[in-house]
Amino acid sequence: MEKHSDVDAELRIDYDSMCNKIAKELTTEDLKEIKFLLRADIGKATWENIKDGKDLVTVLERREYFTRNEVTKLEKLFTDVKLSTLATVVRQYNDCIPRMLKIDESEGIARNYATHSMTIVQNFVETENYRRMEEIITRKGAVLVKGPPGAGKSQNAFHYANKFRKDHQQSIVWRVHCKSTREMHLSYTNLMLRLGIREVIRYSESDINECIRMMFDRVYKKLTEDEYTQHTHLIIMDDMESPKTAQEVHEMMEYFIIAKNIYVIGTSQHRYSPMLTYKYGTEVSKMTDNEVIELFKLDNNTNDPTDISEIKELAKKMDYLPLCLALAASYIRITKTSIGQYNKNWSELQKQAHEISIEGKKFDASYILTLEKLEKDLPESSKKLLQYIPYLNNNTIPIQLLESLLEYDSSSTETDVNTLLAALHDYSLAAISGKGVTRIIAFHSVTVWFLDKRKYESERQEERLFLLRHFCYYIDNDARLTETMNRNVKFLEHACCLLRSLEKNGGDSCFETKLFECYLCCSVGVTFHLYGNTQVSADYFFKKAKMFLLKLIPHELKIYEGPKERNVDMSSVENFLRGNDEIKSKSNELFRTLTRKAREIPDDMIKKFVLMKYRSCRDIRLLREYGKLSEKDIPKNQIPEQCLQKLIDCKVILPLEDVKEIFLADQTQAGGHFHRPIKIAATFFQQPILTIYFHQ
Numbered sequence: 001m002e003k004h005s006d007v008d009a010e011l012r013i014d015y016d017s018m019c020n021k022i023a024k025e026l027t028t029e030d031l032k033e034i035k036f037l038l039r040a041d042i043g044k045a046t047w048e049n050i051k052d053g054k055d056l057v058t059v060l061e062r063r064e065y066f067t068r069n070e071v072t073k074l075e076k077l078f079t080d081v082k083l084s085t086l087a088t089v090v091r092q093y094n095d096c097i098p099r100m101l102k103i104d105e106s107e108g109i110a111r112n113y114a115t116h117s118m119t120i121v122q123n124f125v126e127t128e129n130y131r132r133m134e135e136i137i138t139r140k141g142a143v144l145v146k147g148p149p150g151a152g153k154s155q156n157a158f159h160y161a162n163k164f165r166k167d168h169q170q171s172i173v174w175r176v177h178c179k180s181t182r183e184m185h186l187s188y189t190n191l192m193l194r195l196g197i198r199e200v201i202r203y204s205e206s207d208i209n210e211c212i213r214m215m216f217d218r219v220y221k222k223l224t225e226d227e228y229t230q231h232t233h234l235i236i237m238d239d240m241e242s243p244k245t246a247q248e249v250h251e252m253m254e255y256f257i258i259a260k261n262i263y264v265i266g267t268s269q270h271r272y273s274p275m276l277t278y279k280y281g282t283e284v285s286k287m288t289d290n291e292v293i294e295l296f297k298l299d300n301n302t303n304d305p306t307d308i309s310e311i312k313e314l315a316k317k318m319d320y321l322p323l324c325l326a327l328a329a330s331y332i333r334i335t336k337t338s339i340g341q342y343n344k345n346w347s348e349l350q351k352q353a354h355e356i357s358i359e360g361k362k363f364d365a366s367y368i369l370t371l372e373k374l375e376k377d378l379p380e381s382s383k384k385l386l387q388y389i390p391y392l393n394n395n396t397i398p399i400q401l402l403e404s405l406l407e408y409d410s411s412s413t414e415t416d417v418n419t420l421l422a423a424l425h426d427y428s429l430a431a432i433s434g435k436g437v438t439r440i441i442a443f444h445s446v447t448v449w450f451l452d453k454r455k456y457e458s459e460r461q462e463e464r465l466f467l468l469r470h471f472c473y474y475i476d477n478d479a480r481l482t483e484t485m486n487r488n489v490k491f492l493e494h495a496c497c498l499l500r501s502l503e504k505n506g507g508d509s510c511f512e513t514k515l516f517e518c519y520l521c522c523s524v525g526v527t528f529h530l531y532g533n534t535q536v537s538a539d540y541f542f543k544k545a546k547m548f549l550l551k552l553i554p555h556e557l558k559i560y561e562g563p564k565e566r567n568v569d570m571s572s573v574e575n576f577l578r579g580n581d582e583i584k585s586k587s588n589e590l591f592r593t594l595t596r597k598a599r600e601i602p603d604d605m606i607k608k609f610v611l612m613k614y615r616s617c618r619d620i621r622l623l624r625e626y627g628k629l630s631e632k633d634i635p636k637n638q639i640p641e642q643c644l645q646k647l648i649d650c651k652v653i654l655p656l657e658d659v660k661e662i663f664l665a666d667q668t669q670a671g672g673h674f675h676r677p678i679k680i681a682a683t684f685f686q687q688p689i690l691t692i693y694f695h696q
Helices: 002-011 015-025 028-037 044-048 053-062 072-080 084-096 108-112 128-140 153-167 181-194 208-223 246-258 274-280 289-300 305-317 322-335 339-352 364-377 380-386 399-406 413-426 445-453 457-474 482-504 511-530 535-552 573-578 581-598 603-612 617-626 641-649 656-671 675-685
Strands: 142-146 173-177 233-238 262-268 281-283 430-433 440-443
Touching: 015 053, 015 084, 028 053, 028 072, 072 084, 084 617, 128 142, 128 153, 128 262, 128 274, 128 281, 142 153, 142 246, 142 274, 153 173, 153 233, 153 262, 173 181, 181 208, 181 535, 208 246, 233 246, 246 262, 246 274, 274 281, 289 305, 289 322, 305 322, 305 339, 322 339, 322 364, 339 364, 364 380, 364 413, 364 445, 380 399, 380 413, 399 413, 399 440, 399 457, 399 482, 413 430, 413 440, 440 445, 457 482, 457 511, 457 603, 482 511, 482 535, 511 535, 511 656, 535 656, 581 656, 603 641, 603 656
Parallel strands: 142 262, 142 281, 173 233, 233 262
Antiparallel strands: 430 440
16 A cells, blocks of 8 residues: 555656756757757748757747646657657646546547548449438428438438538537437437536436436537527437337427527438428438449449440449449459449349348348458458457447457557558448557448458357457556546447347357456456546446356345345444444355355456556556566566566566456446445455556
């Protein structure tokens, strides 16, 4: 305990002290290096007035190159000019910034619903369907789009949203995902955060719909208040397929339509209410011959009459579906295959295609041709990433997630990921938005469907279990640091998708898998708990964690039920802080059970967990400092196996046997359900319960 407290004291630094230290330590040579790196950002006249470190700090501060709450660019600048001491000072300050999660559209799960998630395929063309949709919404302020899979409903809506955003920079452009109540809840949660509504919505566990209704009311009221009526906003009610939510969604849509400053787009494969369909409905399904010819001309400069005849024949086979034809056009352009040869290949493959579903028949050959060519061209490491896509949230996959999946196997992670992204973009299999580390990948649901249908169930289960362990290594149940919280949030929705997939397919009954599922549910629950108005989701995952835990511990324990608060004597400070005798007895029983059961955890699992766990920059600095290790010894954010024993010998990391013994108790506390009894038991046994990474 003392050692850890001393470390925190040493690392603590305030903003003014950081600026003062930087100003004092910058030399003339350092200023020359910095001036060169920032020559494109700051004009020559300004540089001439910078004589020393104080001048530089003042200029960078005025230009908001760094602020009290954001110093990442400053740290990178000092790292680039090899001023490691100053970079460390900035990192130390960064660790001390109070954790306030960023809620702008480029961060966190908010990007699942803002324009960053509304990506379109490379060769999107504005068809007659799109122009009709645009005309209706421009004239009436709302449009409800109906059509089969692959007809371009969402693509048309997203294209309009991106055009709308360019003309309405101050407006709210938001996607409410209506496929399920949980998606709707998260959509409105993030919209409330985006609008600055910090109210916590209490809910009835049995009626999440009431919670959604209350959130909608707050959002609607905010968007129609004076502050927001100065601008026109756009709401996309996307993927309205669930009969369970149909009535609620239609009612919300009607309210949005009534508001004079809110435009609305709805997308669905099914019918809307007759009244709404009559006033605002339009149907998309097929491209026209001319549109198809223009698409192939755009991609392949096609003018030959024979080619045009072949294009029409191909379009007819594909039922003029935009997504299918976009795939074909991209394939022909990249491979330089003639349209006639593609037509022949497509027909042969379609005869062999399995009768999997009515929707799939039109897509089979197009996807088989494209995916076979893609996998043939990609290196093994890039190809490996494709197999995990069906278990993720295909709308918004951050570049960091793909890179993390290759860190163990590839020495050129960035190159391999870039190779995959370029191929996906060229073949119109996915759309990429953003630049550099902010890139987001969006796969069309049909692409994901085909990637999944080509697998055997045994392959799927193996891939799901790999991702389960991977997310446990990267998502932390202690999310108090900004760096950790931001990483958790980037992986959050994908971890949720994986857990749903495991639940749907029966998971795995082995002890180790249940342990990982318990850990991941705890971590996801903690993240939702800290992420603003998402307590509904937090409680859901905490309860799942509790369920997994109860499957691991002996049946005789059942669910711990402490004495009701009204029956507990709280008259003394001792009882209030530590519980009375009955609470202590129950707590000790629970603690003994958890530590006894934890001894069954395989040693290899605990060792691998400690080695593979992704750690924050602050953790790595502490490990290096108190383990007497250099940057070369621990070059990344995971512990090399050769350093593990030294860290244990230096008492920086607990012995693996101790880690194992408290592993279940640690998850119990993180999940919150047994928080008080575990704290009491920890005090009684004088055991370190708070974390498994450092002595506390």
